[in-house]
Amino acid sequence: MSDIRKVGLLLAGLLVLPALFAAFAATASEAQPEVTDVKGDSASGKDSRDLTAAFFHTETNDSFKVSLNLTALESYTNPNDLTNAPTTEYQVYFSVAGDNYTVVCRVPVHGPFGFTIQYEIRSVEYKGTTTVETQMASLSGCTYSPNDHLISWLVQKTHFSNLTAGTHLTKTWAAVYNRNFGDSERRIEDRGPNSGFGKDYIIRGSSGADIIDVKLSVDNVTQPCKPNEAATFRISVFNNGTSQVSVHLANSTPDKNGWIVELALSNLTIPANYTRTVNLVVSCPRDAANGTSLTVTVSGSVTTPGNQTGQTNSLTLVATVNYIPPKPPETPWWRQLLDFFLKPTVLTYVVYVLMVLAIVGAAAQAAVSRARRKREEEPVPLSPSPLP
Numbered sequence: 001m002s003d004i005r006k007v008g009l010l011l012a013g014l015l016v017l018p019a020l021f022a023a024f025a026a027t028a029s030e031a032q033p034e035v036t037d038v039k040g041d042s043a044s045g046k047d048s049r050d051l052t053a054a055f056f057h058t059e060t061n062d063s064f065k066v067s068l069n070l071t072a073l074e075s076y077t078n079p080n081d082l083t084n085a086p087t088t089e090y091q092v093y094f095s096v097a098g099d100n101y102t103v104v105c106r107v108p109v110h111g112p113f114g115f116t117i118q119y120e121i122r123s124v125e126y127k128g129t130t131t132v133e134t135q136m137a138s139l140s141g142c143t144y145s146p147n148d149h150l151i152s153w154l155v156q157k158t159h160f161s162n163l164t165a166g167t168h169l170t171k172t173w174a175a176v177y178n179r180n181f182g183d184s185e186r187r188i189e190d191r192g193p194n195s196g197f198g199k200d201y202i203i204r205g206s207s208g209a210d211i212i213d214v215k216l217s218v219d220n221v222t223q224p225c226k227p228n229e230a231a232t233f234r235i236s237v238f239n240n241g242t243s244q245v246s247v248h249l250a251n252s253t254p255d256k257n258g259w260i261v262e263l264a265l266s267n268l269t270i271p272a273n274y275t276r277t278v279n280l281v282v283s284c285p286r287d288a289a290n291g292t293s294l295t296v297t298v299s300g301s302v303t304t305p306g307n308q309t310g311q312t313n314s315l316t317l318v319a320t321v322n323y324i325p326p327k328p329p330e331t332p333w334w335r336q337l338l339d340f341f342l343k344p345t346v347l348t349y350v351v352y353v354l355m356v357l358a359i360v361g362a363a364a365q366a367a368v369s370r371a372r373r374k375r376e377e378e379p380v381p382l383s384p385s386p387l388p
């Protein structure tokens with residue numbers, strides 16, 4: 001590096017010119033950023049390379065803003081770093097309908113005169129854990145605000161096709177890279193979140209109205225129950241819309257006697273991108289027969305803080321009586337014998353008839369035998385004397 005350049009960089013580093021950067025007003029979306037990350041985990045330990053959050057905000061008909069929150073931003077480059085001539089790249093990633101993008105703020109040297117902020121949007125191809133990035137266009141702006149430790153981009157919607165109301169910006173994450181003078185590759189300093197992606201941002205569209213999108217789902221649409229016991233359905237209520245909402249859940253009334261249906265909670269307040277769970281308990285009647293069932297529908301009405309209203313989808317849940325009756329205790333033989341006679345059945349009478357027949361038969365046989373024996377015992381008359 002030439003001495004002249006070093007002096008220039010040193011001057012740049014020593015001067016502070018925060019007035020160059022428009023102060024960035026914190027917005028409501030900053031309170032609920034799409035991307036969050038822990039503080040103090042940059043590879044080099046520098047606060048200016050330690051991101052803590054990224055969020056999308058200030059949407060208009062034509063554009064939206066993206067902001068990246070850092071632990072701190074330098075208003076000048078530390079003289080110790082000047083010899084490295086570091087170039088830091090601040091980036092926020094997102095996808096629209098399967099296409100991946102990143103907005104980039106390149107900061108060759110922090111501080112006035114010495115730095116140039118370069119801002120652009122790149123298309124991104126994911127290859128394993130790395131990205132291949134290709135410049136698409138320069139962006140209309142990128143502000144670098146040490147006072148608020150924020151970097152912000154203004155992104156025109158014309159860079160994307162079909163960015164209509166309700167479209168999700170998915171796979172959100174952010175990264176800070178650094179490359180010292182002479183390095184062949186940039187190195188990652190911080191990633192937020194540490195793995196995976198942040199929450200979606202949902203495009204509101206030209207009306208600017210909130211998007212209402214509350215989805216009900218359930219682990220199992222059918223549940224078994226036993227007589228006089230309950231079947232419990234665990235319902236998830238996901239707010240996929242753009243603002244916090246109030247949800248009032250309601251269920252259909254049972255059309256059969258003895259069945260009771262209760263929602264554990266019917267009024268819920270759910271921030272955007274959050275899920276709440278509610279149990280619906282169906283009590284089955286005491287005398288419920290095996291196989292009988294009850295169908296319950298559950299749906300909700302939704303209200304935004306701005307009094308926009310909408311509806312959730314509807315769930316159809318079925319509780320079915322399904323049990324194996326307990327085995328009766330075994331009756332002792334003598335009890336069974338007693339019951340046979342005390343609680344006569346057709347079989348009992350058949351046995352009675354057979355017994356009577358047997359007795360009658362035996363008596364008849366005895367009488368015949370006796371008669372036969374008697375005949376055999378009678379004296380045989382003497383043979384008549386031969387005639388003289």
Ligand SMILES: [Ca+2]
Pocket residue numbers: 037038039040041042050051052190191192
């Ligand atoms: Ca961090």
